[in-house]
Amino acid sequence: MKANYGGGTVLRPYDSSYDPLVAQQPGHGMDYAPTYWVASAGSPPEDDGPIQGDCDVDVVVVGSGATGMSTALYLAQDHGIQAVVLEANQSVWGCSSRSGGQGQNASGRLSRSQWIERWGMDTAKRLDKEIREGFDNFKALTQEIDCDAFDGGHLYMAHKPSKMDYLRNMAQVRNEHFGYNTQIFSADEVRERFCDEREHHGAMFEEEGVGVHPMKLTFGLIRKARALGVKLHPASPVLGVETIGGVHHVRTPGGTVRAKRVVFCTGGYTWQRMHKTTRNKILPILSNSVVTRPLTDAEMKACNFQSKTFMTDTRTLRFYYRLLEGNRLQLGSRSSITGADAEDPVHLKLLTDAIARKFPPLAGIQIDYSWWGWVDVSHDMMPRITRPDPKQNIWYAVGYGGNGVSFSTWAGKRVAQRVAGKDADQEVFNLPIYNSPLEFPNIWNTVRSEAFAPFRRFGQYFLYKWYWFNDEFI
Ligand SMILES: Cc1cc2nc3c(=O)[nH]c(=O)nc-3n(C[C@H](O)[C@H](O)[C@H](O)COP(=O)(O)OP(=O)(O)OC[C@H]3O[C@@H](n4cnc5c(N)ncnc54)[C@H](O)[C@@H]3O)c2cc1C
Structure with a gap:
């Protein structure tokens, strides 16, 4: 897929070994990863070409994923502020064009029981209310934007019998303390109602969960934002930010953008040398994904696929999987530790072995798409949407830990409120994801x-x- 660069920038080839932790540069106009989403998203929205020359603006948003684009959208829609979005590569180049598209009622890696342990019941309940509001907002977006949304909930599959007690306990906490209608299904019930996944021993079913085409969703955010006057500049990597007299000089290869306010929405692709507020604040971790060729009718029957509800399993190094539009199977999990090792076939084999274990009729099925991406893991597995230094007009929204498809859109809404100065009186900003910075111990x-x-x-x-x-x- 070619981008619409107004400035005629040459598209650079995709570098599959790109590794943000050790990279000498943040990328510059790189082609997309070879994902199923890129192949099926349709033409990218118009953009404003790379930055060419110096300019003065009000707000710069760095990164054009779901976080950056929703930040720009809500700044324009809710606060009348037209931001300028700077993207190192092409629009939606990072995780937002590489994910599993599983939009969960969650943010970060911690379960609701872990919230209670860490912050107590009162904060856990307030956090649940916030994240649920974010999920409802995400769900509304998936209905407004054509993004192949499937509103079918989430099955959390016990990959060994001993995990059923863990799931029962989790369902009880969700229902008793947070008012959900979470259910426990036996393996036979799952096989009959959803699919014949052979590895699991029963599952927890939460009604809240929307599977999406993540790139179509983010393209939709771009279209909405640009219609409100937002500018999007691809191939404009931020190489550094220097603050002179309160003005942020945001340096790109094509020129310096002088901004009053800056928001970093760079996720797992945050380049170490971009700015001190984000340096060493997240650990980028690689996640893999594959998409098979379309399943035949016989294979659909053999696996008894009745639903496109998305699934994850109870491994710490979890697998996530679902049937996509067009009856392809997507499955993913962790990948290599370094970018240099990402191409090693052993990581692909982890996924194809899992397909064979979970869906034996699909053993050896042709893999049409295989890719990986860097997710942003914070020190406590929860995101941060905050202004780390109250003396500087610089914010960030990062750290979803591989669970940001849904919450990134709400993080954009909240960080936009903060940038617009509408966060002073709201109690919600006392929550742990808003009131403390990213900090590794x-x-x-x-x-x-x-x-x-x-x-x-x-x-x-x-x-x-x-x-x-x-x-x-x-
Ligand atoms: C394989 C995989 C599967 C996943 N599956 C799921 C899932 O099923 N459900 C779920 O909830 N989450 C999932 N995630 C995580 C989810 O994709 C992310 O949490 C979400 O997309 C984050 O969006 P973002 O906008 O914050 O970051 P990104 O989409 O990564 O966008 C960041 C952008 O910033 C740009 N950038 C970086 N540095 C600079 C710079 N210096 N200058 C300019 N631009 C810069 C990058 O080029 C990039 O385009 C998955 C991630 C991966 C990799």
């Missing part, structure tokens, strides 16, 4: 530079081994 602060990245990844390597052992054998 001391152990991370001692290993600040890229030179030490291999050491962090050493730790990640051993954690993955432990999680795998725990998932499969304990």
Whole structure:
């Protein structure tokens, strides 16, 4: 898919080994990853070409994923502020064109029981209200924008019998404390009503869950935002931000954009050297995905696919999967630790083995699309939508931990409110995701530079081994 660069910028080839933790540059006009979403999203919306020359603006949003585009949309729609969006590569180049498209009533990696443990019942209930409001807003967007939305809930599949107690407990907490109608299904009920997934031992079903075509959704956000006067500049990587007399000089290869306010919405692709507020504040983690060829009628029958409800399993290194429009199966999980190792066939095999285990009639099925992307993991597995330094007009909305399809759109709404100065009196901004910055604990602060990245990844390597052992054998 070619972008509509007004400035005639040459499209650079996609670099599959790109690794934000050690990259020397943030990317510059790179082609898209070879995803099913890119192949099926249709033509990209018009954009405003790369930045050419210096200019003065009010608000710069960095990153054109779902977070950046919803921030720009809500700034324009709710507050009459027309932001300028700077994107290093092409529009929607990062995770928002690579995800599983599973829009959950969640944000970050922690469950509601973990919220209670960490922050107490009162805060957990307020956080639930907030995240649910965000989910409802996301659901409304999926009805306004043509994005192949399937409003069929989420099945959380027990990958071993011992996980059923964990799911029963989770359902009880959800229902008793948060008023949901979460149900537990036996393996036979799942096989009859949803699909014949052979690995699971029963599942928790939550009604709240909308599967989407994530790139069509974000293209829709772009179209809405541009109709309200937002400018989107692809191939305009932010190489640094210097603040002089309260004005932020946002440096790109084509010129410097001088802005009163800046919002970083760069997710797992946050380049280490972009700005000190985001440096070493998230750990980028690779996630893989595959999409099969369309299933035949016989295969659909053999797997008893009755629904496009999306599924995840109870592994810590979880698999996520669902039947897409056109009866292709998508499945994904964790990937390699470094970008340099991402092409190793062992990571693809992890996914094709999982397809064979979960859906034996599909063993060996042709894989039409295979890709990966960097998700943004924060120090406590929860996102942050905040202004880290009250003296600077710089905000960020990052850290969804691989769970941002739905919440990124609400994060955009909330950060827009903050940028517009409408966050002073609202109690909601006392919630932990809004009232504290991203901060890795001391152990991370001692290993600040890229030179030490291999050491962090050493730790990640051993954690993955432990999680795998725990998932499969304990
Ligand atoms: C394989 C995979 C599967 C996933 N599946 C799911 C799922 O099923 N459900 C779910 O909820 N979440 C999922 N996620 C996570 C989800 O995709 C993200 O949380 C969400 O898309 C985040 O959007 P974003 O706008 O914050 O970031 P992104 O979409 O990554 O956008 C960030 C943008 O910032 C740009 N950028 C970075 N640095 C600069 C710079 N210096 N200058 C200019 N631009 C810059 C990047 O080029 C990029 O386009 C998945 C992620 C992956 C990779």
